[in-house]
Amino acid sequence: MTETPSPSSPRAREVLWTGRDTRGFDLAQMALSVHEEATVPETVDRVLDFARAAVDCGHAAVVFVHARRRLEIVASTDPAIAALIEKQVEVHAGPILSMVNGCDCVLVTDTETDARWPAWASTAAAVGFRSMMGVRLYASERTMGTLNMYDARPHQFSDADVQTAHVLARHAAIALSRVQDSENFSRAIDSRKLIGQAQGILMERYALDQDRAFEVLRRYSQDSNVKLRDVAQMIVDTRRRSHPCT
Structure with a gap:
């Protein structure tokens, strides 16, 4: 057997x-x-x-x-x-x-x-x-x-x-x-955080409220044919270069 x-x-x-x-x-x-x-x-x-x-x-x-x-x-x-x-x-x-x-x-x-x-x-x-x-x-x-x-x-x-x-x-x-x-879910969360950071920078720098800051981001994205997340990344990167200790 x-x-x-x-x-x-x-x-x-x-x-x-x-x-x-x-x-x-x-x-x-x-x-x-x-x-x-x-x-x-x-x-x-x-x-x-x-x-x-x-x-x-x-x-x-x-x-x-x-x-x-x-x-x-x-x-x-x-x-x-x-x-x-x-x-x-x-x-x-x-x-x-x-x-x-x-x-x-x-x-x-x-x-x-x-x-x-x-x-x-x-x-x-x-x-x-x-x-x-x-x-x-x-x-x-x-x-x-x-x-x-x-x-x-x-x-x-x-x-x-x-x-x-x-x-x-x-x-x-x-x-x-x-x-x-x-x-994709993780990237979406990261994008929302990044956009929120960019909104905060615009609100502080130009005395805008949250809705107005988002509208600025959205309009620049449309006019420049650049993704909203990439626009937010540019703003955050610019802030970091201007304030290297932050």
């Missing part, structure tokens, strides 16, 4: 990373780990580590999509991936753009024979990537970006890998959304 290893044993850990039929526990551990990270870079780095191990790929990247379909490489394990993003932006076609436009998953079995995006595929083959798999990162209905995996071997990714990638991407999107909301 074959002995079943303890989940915490070294043998069990090896099976978790290499066995196709035991990924459930592996992904559970991944989910707990990803949700523990406190910042976007930490979360993304952890996602890339798990992605490379869970689907046995050479490299991985997380790409965010911003307004007007602008793509940003948040993190990658190979600088050559940047060339693939640039090529897609240049020719307005490629697997990441397909996912950004609503496709949940893209699988490229061999970049030397794939005919869907010839410019992108030839670039990928030239930098040494023969296989590619990508899944969409989304929270609620909002597409955040994509999780992309690459390998030098053709036909590297299986249907099981696709399912694993979807589970990983879902947890990653939830974790990233939570971290982004937390960071």
Whole structure:
């Protein structure tokens, strides 16, 4: 009779990373780990580590999509991936753009024979990537970006890998959304404090009340096409330079 290893044993850990039929526990551990990270870079780095191990790929990247379909490489394990993003932006076609436009998953079995995006595929083959798999990162209905995996071997990714990638991407999107909301909230609080400091400086310097001081800040922001927070920062910085001991 074959002995079943303890989940915490070294043998069990090896099976978790290499066995196709035991990924459930592996992904559970991944989910707990990803949700523990406190910042976007930490979360993304952890996602890339798990992605490379869970689907046995050479490299991985997380790409965010911003307004007007602008793509940003948040993190990658190979600088050559940047060339693939640039090529897609240049020719307005490629697997990441397909996912950004609503496709949940893209699988490229061999970049030397794939005919869907010839410019992108030839670039990928030239930098040494023969296989590619990508899944969409989304929270609620909002597409955040994509999780992309690459390998030098053709036909590297299986249907099981696709399912694993979807589970990983879902947890990653939830974790990233939570971290982004937390960071945005912190920035909003910091901005309110900064604007309050600038208002206080204007009130003291020009004998203004609170509403009038805010109106001065707002009008300068609009007239100069500068964010309100940046206007407040300039006023606070000017005060500090004028009064270095304060």
